[in-house]
Amino acid sequence: MTVPKGNAVVFTQGGPTAVINASWVGVVLGLKDAPEITGIYGSLHGIDGILNEDFVDLRAQDEKTLMAVSKTPATALLSTRHKPDAEDNRKMVALFQKYNIRYVFGAGGNDTSESLDIMNDSAKAGGYELRLFHVAKTVDNDLMENDHTPGYASAARYVANAFRGADMDNRCFGGLYLCVCMGRHAGFLTAASALGRTTPESGPHLIYLPERSFDIDRFCMDVEGVYKKYGRCVISVSEGIEDADGVPILQRLSSDKLEADSHGNVQLSGTGALADALVDKLKTHLEERGMVEKLRARGDTLGYIQRSFPDQSPVDYEETLGLGRFAAACALGGEPEGSAAIRRISDSPYRSEYKLVPLKSVAGKTRHLPDDHIHPAGNDVTEAFIRWGRPLLGELSLFGELDMNKRVAKK
Amino acid sequence: MTVPKGNAVVFTQGGPTAVINASWVGVVLGLKDAPEITGIYGSLHGIDGILNEDFVDLRAQDEKTLMAVSKTPATALLSTRHKPDAEDNRKMVALFQKYNIRYVFGAGGNDTSESLDIMNDSAKAGGYELRLFHVAKTVDNDLMENDHTPGYASAARYVANAFRGADMDNRCFGGLYLCVCMGRHAGFLTAASALGRTTPESGPHLIYLPERSFDIDRFCMDVEGVYKKYGRCVISVSEGIEDADGVPILQRLSSDKLEADSHGNVQLSGTGALADALVDKLKTHLEERGMVEKLRARGDTLGYIQRSFPDQSPVDYEETLGLGRFAAACALGGEPEGSAAIRRISDSPYRSEYKLVPLKSVAGKTRHLPDDHIHPAGNDVTEAFIRWGRPLLGELSLFGELDMNKRVAKK
8 A cells, every 4th residue: 555755734623622632642653653754744723724834843843742742731733713615625725735745634523524524525626635534532522433532531530520529519518509511512521520429419419411401490390309308409511501492591591692603603611601590590499489598509610621621531641642643544554534533342341442434424413412321301311321431531539438327326 | 734534526617628628537536546535526517516416426437438538528527607606605515515525626717716716715704624726727728827728729739720721721722711719808729820830921821819909991901911912811810809999899790689608708609700791891892902803702710619629739638637636636735725727847848837826816817818929010929929839739740832933934
């Protein structure tokens, strides 16, 4: 199998993750000794670096630096949400020719895989020989063909740890604690709030996912039920919850104008409005129902910290670095194109493998939390989700519990 | 020195921390082999457990359990914000007599030390021999007589890590990122956002502390200056910022009714309103100034996660366990009362020691960030703060940086 001789470019698109550097560093490690690869360019700010001919020389970086960068959250190659139009694609193919770029590796989510697919079609239409690969990435875990995506496990580890701590905190005073997690259309990250539960009474006691329509009255009754039982309730809510008409709950509850990005996505992160509005609702509900005179109720929003907290899941890191290497190996092995994906072999012991899947099978599609991971009541996850998710996080610190049955006898 | 023979009670009050269990476990470890100590009771929900005679038997817990609990965030003895009145104090002294409780150890902040001081006066007035100790605790680090308080270093570690990740994330797209930290009257936790900076260009670029009055126009101009220079700006803001008239900025910017606790403290945590309002201001300002057509601006609020995240600073853990042991040793050594505090011996190498200080020197007072830790411009910390704070956090993961001077030459 002969492969073209030329330069390679790597770039990253969309929201960063705690391990996204590991994906492109993996590609660089996989390419650097191949005689076919003349230069390895890091395009800055995703495809914008190609359009602006703004490349950092990755061959010139020493391996120690690259390895340190691979352990650093967010992307050292910077990012963009620019969705290329036909003119951009024509321009990029011309620039590939100008720089003799024959290999393209883009790490990103489903918007990125769609952009790459169109870029590939443009190159083919122009008769330019290009080897083009998408390397899966997204904290949301919403890519088809992947058991899970690089970045998800580290974000899930953070979410699970945040809820473990918040649940212990909520026990101290009782009352309500609600926390909003990322995940516009897919509930994987919100579901991860359940992965740190240690006892049957551990929170989150209720989990609301974007895969199920959200009914504000039922939500209030659910919380009331848990509060009656435990005197407290910890609630995990996806930022993307919508009512039965498909209207985002944030939009229902808020009169503020909402911002949309160039892919038409409404801004749901970077605001505490949903948590605040839901907590207000619950407070009013429980106080009006006479459950409590003055309810202690708090709402938080995990926000951007959850996708970039410097605590990589060791499983995520190793798999992501390996996925980058795999994409490089595919290219050098003669594959013309594809999306590098992670598949699961077994839950216990946890084992996974890499697979190159067609770009079009990932491009622009959204994967959702499977039905058997969602509790039939629509307000929790199932044991099947826990079995699936738990191995991805790596070790969590152990929590101790006092034996509360050992009481001092009253005198 | 003879000390009375009797039971000991330990309890925790106020907001939990990541290491508060270590303080009372330290007390238990320090007391458990003393022949003077008959039983060791854990009062549940702070002083409410005394008033309700609701005690868990801590002698009956095995040491392995206690050590596991000491590494678990928030308090296994649960908490309260109940401030005892004169009647409560009379009742508690009667109950101490009924249960032959001769030793009291309360871990808490300045509200707790004040309650303990009054409780002590009540016991003395009633002629009841009691040995009563306050064990410093608070993420806010606002206790007099302490170099720093148990719980602060772990919360500061979280805040520093959150900003390290958020700063790398903000680099990817540019624009503004603002994040609100806990600390009603003391800026120590907000200041900790600076402890993870790695380069002169690292965020947070601006830090607003409750020790300095907050001027919204100057704030907008500060941010504009940083944005002009870097095309981005990461901003750390204390939840407690007030204007020159002493009015909380959240109150200035919000029409919502604000909740107050039984100590008269307004609820500043558990809402994303301040971050959202400040981000709106900045967006409008920079867009109206023609700096950018549509500014990417995001606001987060660290909320409750920062005080209970399961990632103890190793320095905090060891010091806190030791402080509890020290309080127990003071009691067994014949000290009648006091507050167990942490003092610093040196910054580098970092060394600290414990000291028993008078209850009244801590009770009800608030310590602030010293002037030499605050930049004269009022929008940052100083190197003196960094030198003081950095040793408390323990090791942080290393971040790698690409050499961005190694560019591919344009063709």
